[in-house]
Amino acid sequence: PYDYEVLLQKVHAKLTDSRYNHVLRVADTAEALAQQYSADPVKARIAGIVHDYAKQFPDEAFKQVIMSQKLAPELLGYNNGIWHGVVGTYFIKRDLRIFDTAILSAVAKHTTADVEMSALDQIIFIADYIEPNRNFPGIDAARKAAQKSLAIGVAFELQHTLRYLVTQGAKIYPKTIISYNTWREYLE
Ligand code: DGI
Ligand code: FE
Ligand code: FE
Ligand code: FE
Numbered sequence: 231p232y233d234y235e236v237l238l239q240k241v242h243a244k245l246t247d248s249r250y251n252h253v254l255r256v257a258d259t260a261e262a263l264a265q266q267y268s269a270d271p272v273k274a275r276i277a278g279i280v281h282d283y284a285k286q287f288p289d290e291a292f293k294q295v296i297m298s299q300k301l302a303p304e305l306l307g308y309n310n311g312i313w314h315g316v317v318g319t320y321f322i323k324r325d326l327r328i329f330d331t332a333i334l335s336a337v338a339k340h341t342t343a344d345v346e347m348s349a350l351d352q353i354i355f356i357a358d359y360i361e362p363n364r365n366f367p368g369i370d371a372a373r374k375a376a377q378k379s380l381a382i383g384v385a386f387e388l389q390h391t392l393r394y395l396v397t398q399g400a401k402i403y404p405k406t407i408i409s410y411n412t413w414r415e416y417l418e
Contacts, residue, residue, distance in 0.1 A: 232276055240326060241283055252361065253282055260357035267380055269349040270332075277336040277354045280326060284318030285310070295320045312403050315341040343388055343409035352380040359387045385416040 242250045257278030264274035284292075292313040296305050299320060305313065319334045328334070336354040339347060343355055356376045360369065360383075368390050376383030388410040395402055 232272070234279075237276070237279060237326060241279055244283060245286055249282060249285060252363065253279055255361040255363055256281060256354070256357045259361045260353050263353045263357055263376070263380070264350070267349060267353065269353055273330065273333050273336075273350055274353055274357075276328065276330075277333045277340075277350060278357060280322050280328060280333070281337050281340045281354055281358060282314060282318075283326065283337075284321045285314045287314070287318075287321065289313075291321075292317050308401065308403060312341060315339070342403050342405045343384060343413070344405055345408055345412045347384065349380060352384050356380065356383040356387060359391075379416070381413065381416045385413040388413050389417060 241253060245253065257275045260274040260278040261271045263269070264271040287310075289310060292310070293306065295301070295317050296303070296313075301317065305316065316338055319338050322328050322334065322337060332348060332350050335348065336350045339351045340354045340358055344351065347355065360373050360376055364372075372383070372386055372390065375386035388406070392402065392406065392410050395406075
């Protein structure tokens with residue numbers, strides 16, 4: 231039921247070429263992980279295509295949605311890094327007419343993770359982190375972790391992302407902290 235050509239065109243229209251190419255790589259990576267771990271590869275590809283749809287929307291648009299949809303006011307204390315996933319699902323429903331709850335959940339959790347994550351949620355969280363163009367200290371270990379299990383991949387990514395955010399002095403989204411506490415048991 232998904233018209234890929236129209237979907238890709240709508241997503242590309244909202245993103246720079248480099249961000250759009252990231253999205254395509256995440257879609258490929260997510261589809262492959264779904265094949266490997268017996269999740270739905272079509273949903274993985276669609277979620278990959280749309281996961282950063284709202285990444286370049288203006289702050290004002292997110293603030294308006296947080297207020298008009300009566301989302302948690304605490305969200306106003308964060309920024310695009312958090313909003314484009316958690317609040318971005320609003321624009322994905324509105325503009326792309328995607329209402330599949332499994333896909334929307336994966337988008338909503340793709341930056342922050344969550345205490346409970348479906349296989350698809352875990353796949354998008356990981357694919358975003360290890361797509362072929364990602365290059366940062368620890369990327370090889372992140373890819374290896376994802377080959378051990380999705381849960382180990384999530385746990386590794388949470389540990390390293392939190393460590394990075396703290397060194398940057400960033401405000402940590404509470405769900406990221408409780409997710410780390412939950413998933414860290416999968417680390418050796
Ligand atoms: O959208 P991408 O760049 O592909 O990647 P992403 O959605 O995983 O991360 C977006 C940004 O959000 C990235 O700069 C890291 C940041 N981030 C992740 N967790 C938190 C966070 N920022 C804050 N302030 N707090 C968090 O808990
Ligand atoms: Fe993102
Ligand atoms: Fe991510
Ligand atoms: Fe991304």
